[in-house]
Amino acid sequence: MNESNALRVNMPTVDAVRAAAKRFLALWLGAMFLKTESYSYARDQKNPFGQALIYIAVLGVLIATAGILGAGLRYATLPNGDATKNAVLGHLQAMPFYESWNASLQDSFTQGYERTWDQLGSMFAGYPTTTAGFVTLLASLLTTPLGLVITWIVYGALVHLVARGWNRETSFTEMLGALALATSPQLLHVLGLFPTGGVSSGVVSLWALVCNIFAIRVAYQTTTRRAIWGAFFPILVVTVIVVLLVVVGLALLVPVSRTVGGAQ
Amino acid sequence: MNFTTLFIGALTLKHQTFVTLRERSDVFWRGFLVLLIAALIAGLFSSIQAALHVASPPQDKEQAIALAIANFRSSYTGPAAMSDTIETYISEGIALGYDIQNLPPRAGEGARPVVALVDYVGNVLATPFRFGWMGWTLLAGLLFQLTSRLFGGRASMAQMLGLSSLAAAPQVFSLLTSLLALTGALSGIGSLLGFVIAVWSAAVYVKATAVAQNFSIGRALGAIVVGLGILLGVVIVLGVIVAVVVAGVIGSMRG
Numbered sequence: 001m002n003e004s005n006a007l008r009v010n011m012p013t014v015d016a017v018r019a020a021a022k023r024f025l026a027l028w029l030g031a032m033f034l035k036t037e038s039y040s041y042a043r044d045q046k047n048p049f050g051q052a053l054i055y056i057a058v059l060g061v062l063i064a065t066a067g068i069l070g071a072g073l074r075y076a077t078l079p080n081g082d083a084t085k086n087a088v089l090g091h092l093q094a095m096p097f098y099e100s101w102n103a104s105l106q107d108s109f110t111q112g113y114e115r116t117w118d119q120l121g122s123m124f125a126g127y128p129t130t131t132a133g134f135v136t137l138l139a140s141l142l143t144t145p146l147g148l149v150i151t152w153i154v155y156g157a158l159v160h161l162v163a164r165g166w167n168r169e170t171s172f173t174e175m176l177g178a179l180a181l182a183t184s185p186q187l188l189h190v191l192g193l194f195p196t197g198g199v200s201s202g203v204v205s206l207w208a209l210v211c212n213i214f215a216i217r218v219a220y221q222t223t224t225r226r227a228i229w230g231a232f233f234p235i236l237v238v239t240v241i242v243v244l245l246v247v248v249g250l251a252l253l254v255p256v257s258r259t260v261g262g263a264q
Numbered sequence: 265m266n267f268t269t270l271f272i273g274a275l276t277l278k279h280q281t282f283v284t285l286r287e288r289s290d291v292f293w294r295g296f297l298v299l300l301i302a303a304l305i306a307g308l309f310s311s312i313q314a315a316l317h318v319a320s321p322p323q324d325k326e327q328a329i330a331l332a333i334a335n336f337r338s339s340y341t342g343p344a345a346m347s348d349t350i351e352t353y354i355s356e357g358i359a360l361g362y363d364i365q366n367l368p369p370r371a372g373e374g375a376r377p378v379v380a381l382v383d384y385v386g387n388v389l390a391t392p393f394r395f396g397w398m399g400w401t402l403l404a405g406l407l408f409q410l411t412s413r414l415f416g417g418r419a420s421m422a423q424m425l426g427l428s429s430l431a432a433a434p435q436v437f438s439l440l441t442s443l444l445a446l447t448g449a450l451s452g453i454g455s456l457l458g459f460v461i462a463v464w465s466a467a468v469y470v471k472a473t474a475v476a477q478n479f480s481i482g483r484a485l486g487a488i489v490v491g492l493g494i495l496l497g498v499v500i501v502l503g504v505i506v507a508v509v510v511a512g513v514i515g516s517m518r519g
Contacts, residue, residue, distance in 0.1 A: 033293040034422040077379040079367035087367065091360035096349045188393055194386025195379075196314075199393040206402040214421060224421065225413070250513060 024058060031181035031211060039178045039218035043170075048177025055180050056152055059187050060145025066190035067140055074126035074195045081125045085117050126195060148183055152176070158234035159216060166230075167220040178219040182211035271298055274430035274468060282430070282475035286423050295426030299401060300392045302436040307391030309442035315384035317365075325362040329355045401429050404491070408473055411491040412484075417477030427472035434464035 012020075030038025045051045089110070092098060098106060121129040128134040156176045163175070185207035192198040209231060217227035265273075265284050273281025285291055332354050340347060369375045392398055405425040412419065419427075438461055444454040474484035 029293065033290065033296065034420075034425070035289070073382065076371045077369050077375065077382055079364070080370050083367050084364060087363045088360060091356045091363070094352075095356050096352050191386070191390055191393065194382060194389065196383040196386045196390075198386075198390055200395050200399060202395060203393050203399040203402065206399060206406070210402055210406060210421060210425070224409075228410070 024055075027055065027181065028184050028187065031184040032207070034211070034214045036218055039181055039215055042181050043174045043178040043219050045177055049173040052152075052177045052180030053149065056148050056183050057145045059183055060148045061141060063186060063189050064140040064142075064144040066193045067144070068137055070193040070195070071127040071137055073193065077195055078126060081121055081129050084124070085121065089113055148186065152180060152183060155179070155212075155234045158237055159212075159230050162233045163216060163220050163222070163226070163230040166222045166226055170220050175216075175219040178215040179212065182208055182215045184208075184211060265294075267297060267301075270294060270430075271301070271433055274298055274433040275464075277468060277471050279471075279475070282427060282472060285430070286419075286427060286475055288426075291426035292422040292429070293426070295429030296398075299397060299429040299432035302432045302434075303392035303394075303397045304388060305436050306438045306442070307388040309439040309446075310391070311384050311387035312442070313446055314387060315380045325359060328362065329358050332358055397432060397435075401425065401432070404428065404469075407491040407495060408487055411494065412473065412477045412479070412487040414490065415477070415479065415483050415487045417479060417487065419476040419478070423476045424473070427476040428469055430472050431465045431469035434461050434468060437461050 027038055027042070029035075030041075042048060042052060042055075092113070093106075093110075098109065101109065118130060122133045128137050153176070156172070156179050159179070160172050160175055164170070164172075185204045188199040188204055188207075212231040213224070213227045216222070216230040217224055220227075220230075222230075265281070265288075270281060270285065272278075285294055288294060333351050336351065336354055337347075340350070342350075369379045371378070402425065405421075405428050408428070409417075409419065409421060409424045412424070438458070441454045441458050441461075444457070470481060470484050470488065473479065473488060474481050477484065477487070479487070
């Protein structure tokens, strides 16, 4: 083999891409509709972690691509952001509360409104209204798959913590292989491509929970009751941590607000 | 079993259809197809009104403001001095809504029909995945699967979700309520029709639970009632916790 041959990269053929897309779709449908064979297949791969990583990365890139295209579509089909901003401001300024203020208060209000619009305008507009927002949107091609992968590994580690005793033969990577398929409902977010479409996050979360229970049951070949406990354990841990953080935050906030209140 | 047989079997509560579906390996997928088609057909009609609204935004701003102010005057019992101020807020609020709706798309005024079409397609495609469709099927399926275990049920999750998806079949007739709402007539008949569809769906749901779990109708009803009781209890407990936390925070900030 000479040097030029060694460096040559063969482009995948159309048939190879089509076959890969077909395999992906079959696996996705199997995952969504709780087919035991799909979850067993993902668990029993030679390299379950690697295969699962690719599966989640593809999902993430598809979701992010739809998000970017959706933002473009919203940009074209929704009214100009500045026109919306000015229409809202014009009516706010015609309201009695604004007219009752002096000029300096009116100026502060207008400046505050402009600042808020700059920071939160993209939430109302549905597309980035600042350069930072645009960069964040493009970066979602990387951050969306990364977020899915981190969630998958952390969730999986917490599940394995309680579930490994149920079946010692199931390794962490085998469980992750099956659990990766439970990320499948996230792909429904591609419907967010349409400006008024979009899928309820609650529905996606519920579907993912059902898939997680099923994946844990298949991965550890255990009972549904244990699988439910395994699937809820990470949620319970995160909830406890969040509640503790909120309680600690409030405990710190209340004395501060009292001090500020006392000083005034 | 083809799709038409499955759909009609679900609508007519045909026992054999439910049993045949239960034994299939793709039970959840087949059940979901019934929900998907029913939701898409219902969505095709329920989304028309919103699309028409986008294509031709309302022009009668002054009329709407006058109507809102007349309604306010007929029901207002507060101090007379406040009346003018409140009326200004009402008229500005309504004018704001109208002005935003009337803003042209960035692509231009001529793009309104295209925007309406894109919105319409988005709404229709999203319908099956709204909480009222797939969301409720998943939540109720998971909950009643758990309570059915207490009653000795033995269905797999896929069987429970697949069969309970059939309860969406009668919802296909909600296209009639959408059409009635669109014409703006016969709202009483529309409500009655909505009630009939809801009862019909509930009957299919009970039948689906009974067949999936190999239960009698009475036992299926028991599992569902216990599940609904648990759901109600959870909602009440969460509500109380939120109320206590909010009251505590407000109290300590005041104190």
